[in-house]
Amino acid sequence: MSVKSYRAAIREALEHEMQRDPDVVLIGQDLAGGAGGGGEDDAWGGPMAVTKGLVGKFGRERVLDTPVSEAASIGAAVGAAAAGLRPVAELMFCDFIGVCCDQILNQAAKYRYTFGGQDQVPLTIRTTIGAGQQLGSQHSQALYPLFSYFPGLKVVVPATAYDAKGLLATAIRDNDPVIFCEHRLLYRLREDVPDESYTIPFGEARIVEEGGDVTVVALSRMVHVAAEAVRALREDGIDCDLIDPRTTTPLDTDTIFDSVEATGRLVIVDEAGPRCGTASDIAAIVAEEMFNALRAPIRRVTPPYAPVPAAPELERSYVPDASRIIAAVRSVMER
Amino acid sequence: MTELSTPYAPSREGLRGAYRTMRRIRCFEERLHAEFAAGRVPSSVHLYAGQEASAAAICAHLGAQDYLHNTHRAHGPAIARGADLIAITKEIYLRAGGLCQGKGGSPHLHDARLRLIGANGGVGSGAALACGSALAIRHRQENGVAVALLGDGACNQGVVSESFNLASVWKLPVVFAIENNGYAEATATSYAIAGDNLAARGPAFGMPSTRVDGADYFAVHEAAGVAIECARSGGGPSLVEIMAPRFYGHYEGDAQKYRAPGEVAELRRTRDCLTRLRQRMIDEYQFSTAEIDAMDAEIGVDIDRAFAEAAAAPPPDPALLMRDIYADRSGL
Numbered sequence: 001m002s003v004k005s006y007r008a009a010i011r012e013a014l015e016h017e018m019q020r021d022p023d024v025v026l027i028g029q030d031l032a033g034g035a036g037g038g039g040e041d042d043a044w045g046g047p048m049a050v051t052k053g054l055v056g057k058f059g060r061e062r063v064l065d066t067p068v069s070e071a072a073s074i075g076a077a078v079g080a081a082a083a084g085l086r087p088v089a090e091l092m093f094c095d096f097i098g099v100c101c102d103q104i105l106n107q108a109a110k111y112r113y114t115f116g117g118q119d120q121v122p123l124t125i126r127t128t129i130g131a132g133q134q135l136g137s138q139h140s141q142a143l144y145p146l147f148s149y150f151p152g153l154k155v156v157v158p159a160t161a162y163d164a165k166g167l168l169a170t171a172i173r174d175n176d177p178v179i180f181c182e183h184r185l186l187y188r189l190r191e192d193v194p195d196e197s198y199t200i201p202f203g204e205a206r207i208v209e210e211g212g213d214v215t216v217v218a219l220s221r222m223v224h225v226a227a228e229a230v231r232a233l234r235e236d237g238i239d240c241d242l243i244d245p246r247t248t249t250p251l252d253t254d255t256i257f258d259s260v261e262a263t264g265r266l267v268i269v270d271e272a273g274p275r276c277g278t279a280s281d282i283a284a285i286v287a288e289e290m291f292n293a294l295r296a297p298i299r300r301v302t303p304p305y306a307p308v309p310a311a312p313e314l315e316r317s318y319v320p321d322a323s324r325i326i327a328a329v330r331s332v333m334e335r
Numbered sequence: 336m337t338e339l340s341t342p343y344a345p346s347r348e349g350l351r352g353a354y355r356t357m358r359r360i361r362c363f364e365e366r367l368h369a370e371f372a373a374g375r376v377p378s379s380v381h382l383y384a385g386q387e388a389s390a391a392a393i394c395a396h397l398g399a400q401d402y403l404h405n406t407h408r409a410h411g412p413a414i415a416r417g418a419d420l421i422a423i424t425k426e427i428y429l430r431a432g433g434l435c436q437g438k439g440g441s442p443h444l445h446d447a448r449l450r451l452i453g454a455n456g457g458v459g460s461g462a463a464l465a466c467g468s469a470l471a472i473r474h475r476q477e478n479g480v481a482v483a484l485l486g487d488g489a490c491n492q493g494v495v496s497e498s499f500n501l502a503s504v505w506k507l508p509v510v511f512a513i514e515n516n517g518y519a520e521a522t523a524t525s526y527a528i529a530g531d532n533l534a535a536r537g538p539a540f541g542m543p544s545t546r547v548d549g550a551d552y553f554a555v556h557e558a559a560g561v562a563i564e565c566a567r568s569g570g571g572p573s574l575v576e577i578m579a580p581r582f583y584g585h586y587e588g589d590a591q592k593y594r595a596p597g598e599v600a601e602l603r604r605t606r607d608c609l610t611r612l613r614q615r616m617i618d619e620y621q622f623s624t625a626e627i628d629a630m631d632a633e634i635g636v637d638i639d640r641a642f643a644e645a646a647a648a649p650p651p652d653p654a655l656l657m658r659d660i661y662a663d664r665s666g667l
Binding site (some may be wrong): 023025061064066067069071072073074075076077078079080081082083084085087099102103106107112113114115116117118119120121122151152154174175176201202203247249250252321 | 373402433434435436437438439443445446447448453454455456457460462463464465466467468470471474475481493494498499500501504549560608655658659661662663665667
């Protein structure tokens with residue numbers, strides 16, 4: 001056990017899985033960087049510096065830098081996975097799915113089903129999500145609900161370094177396509193993480209806090225914002241359950257149902273938008289299955305139905321903060 | 336443009352196999368055309384008649400270690416790759432026992448054991464998937480190649496240009512085999528292909544490239560042989576543009592009003608790869624008419640049996656709706 005960043009935990013999982021299975025290959029832009037240039041090899045080690053050092057350990061045959069061609073490189077990763085490799089492809093920003101939708105949503109997701117179960121596609125796509133760096137409308141979205149729309153994909157949204165490491169190992173060993181969503185504002189988050197390899201099962205939520213008055217479900221970076229709100233509310237005598245589903249497909253509805261059964265009140269905090277998002281999805285499932293247990297309307301805390309703006313003042317009012325979560329929890333306690 | 340011109344003559348036995356494959360495809364598609372017109376085909380189908388030499392010649396060079404990525408005009412290449420005729424027919428009829436258990440249908444004919452990969456709805460993505468197959472082949476040192484069949488229409492998809500580049504950058508054992516049948520759906524290549532020459536795109540990506548007459552089995556056999564051998568021996572990707580006429584519409588039910596009057600009849604008269612092959616086998620390879628007629632009769636029996644079995648097959652098990660969405664169901 002040692003203190004590691006979210007970034008280092010992800011790198012460690014990649015390294016362990018590459019050591020464990022020679023069929024694990026990395027595919028993406030600038031995973032090493034420096035190819036063909038006159039300067040340093042491994043100059044970047046990934047656009048987010050997650051893969052630094054791996055090319056030195058495993059060589060360019062297993063750390064494959066690509067041209068700026070998401071459609072071809074993600075498509076090649078799908079083909080390689082169907083042919084028996086275990087590729088980990090990197091999609092630098094989830095926003096760039098716009099140029100490789102067919103490869104992810106039609107090819108990867110439906111390959112096994114369309115062909116009558118003849119094949120499996122053990123592919124992991126690592127991508128980054130989230131606002132907060134003034135990167136504007138096309139580098140700041142949290143598009144995981146889009147992936148969860150598609151049966152055939154699994155979707156992981158780790159909030160902590162510990163979860164990131166264990167869930168990435170599970171993703172790489174899983175025999176289905178997994179979209180692994182790393183929140184860029186979490187890369188510097190540090191905590192105790194085991195040095196050895198371990199896995200965390202998909203579809204098992206983490207109960208972050210136990211309270212009993214209100215159920216708060218939060219995802220990815222919103223888990224930390226919600227935790228801040230929950231601490232403040234506790235000082236005012238409102239005790240919340242805080243649940244991090246960790247994967248949106250599969251979704252651990254049992255843990256959410258158990259909590260709502262006891263509290264009768266549900267607030268969902270999501271950095272994805274208010275329409276057709278994860279918060280709406282969870283709200284619909286709970287409303288349908290748990291209506292009689294509810295003592296107040298379900299509240300969703302999400303960004304507004306707007307693109308992500310670049311200016312910090314505008315961006316700050318876009319992303320949900322603790323005060324909005326506190327207000328939502330108080331409003332359901334009034335009923 | 337780099338010309339691929341190494342001699343690559345088929346053997347007499349090879350010709351027998353090629354004729355059998357091409358004749359089988361032609362009979363199958365003509366039968367399907369008639370069945371569709373009679374309202375007995377439950378789905379949309381795109382016929383391969385006219386293009387048979389392409390699939391037959393390419394598959395003549397492929398072994399068990401090689402991948403063939405199909406287009407939506409899928410029946411011909413599936414037959415040429417050796418997929419079971421009855422399972423193909425059942426799949427087109429969306430019945431139990433189909434290649435994909437009735438869940439894929441005509442464009443998605445897929446047989447993993449034969450490394451025959453089903454097509455993509457949006458066309459063109461097979462070029463990228465083939466790069467992945469080739470990467471896996473090279474990683475496992477299997478001495479194989481991946482052939483991506485592409486239509487002229489698909490070549491205007493960005494993913495295809497990206498894949499040409501990626502294959503060349505990574506020096507992958509891939510052959511991009513473009514079947515140019517003159518039309519993307521209802522739009523002619525003379526309108527939609529700038530420069531009207533897809534083979535010319537190969538050298539721009541550092542690939543050897545050639546254009547061949549798809550009505551001439553011998554020409555396709557040579558060009559495909561050279562390109563496949565180049566990939567197999569570590570020489571990287573190549574491009575082959577096969578000019579192959581389309582004898583039917585984009586899909587069955589297409590009235591083809593966009594074609595000039597008499598165009599198809601003229602193509603059938605002057606550019607039929609099957610009759611040309613038959614004539615050369617008789618003229619130059621001492622096949623007798625009776626010998627070839629006997630092959631034709633045998634194939635007719637196989638086709639009748641495949642359609643009879645498909646028509647009699649039950650629908651898929653209702654439980655298949657929710658099966659094979661995932662390989663690992665833990666947590667779901």
